[in-house]
Amino acid sequence: YNILHTSSAVLGPNIMSFSFFASRSANRESYFNTSMLNVETNYSYLFLKAFRMGSGIGYYENAGWNKQLGAKQQLSATLIKKLAVDVEMGYKKAIKTYRQELANQLYMNAGLRYNF
Secondary structure, rough: OOOEEEEEEOOOOEEEEEEEEEEOOOOOHHHOOOOEEEEEEEEEEEEEEOEEEEEEEEEEEEEOOOOEEEEEEEEEEEOOEEEEEEEOOOOOOOEEEEEOOOEEEEEEEEEEEEEE
């Protein structure tokens, strides 16, 4: 089974969201096909009138691999009318480790978006 729920609340120009994801699997070997539980909360707010910042914290559990606490920070901006950039950095710290692979994760994502 898979359960996914996301709720958002608009707080003036800011947005607060909560996400819950649970998945059940009999597999304990493949990292992307095991039972998982993810709970996250995020707060998105305007920064210097031209940027949108997003801050988040979460709990992540992947059966047979690890349990983690994490935090992330995202920056989004429209560079010109139709071109936007998103940059996200995050860190997940293992609080319980069953396997060393992917236990502590530092990551960065970047993307450009052009709206026609």
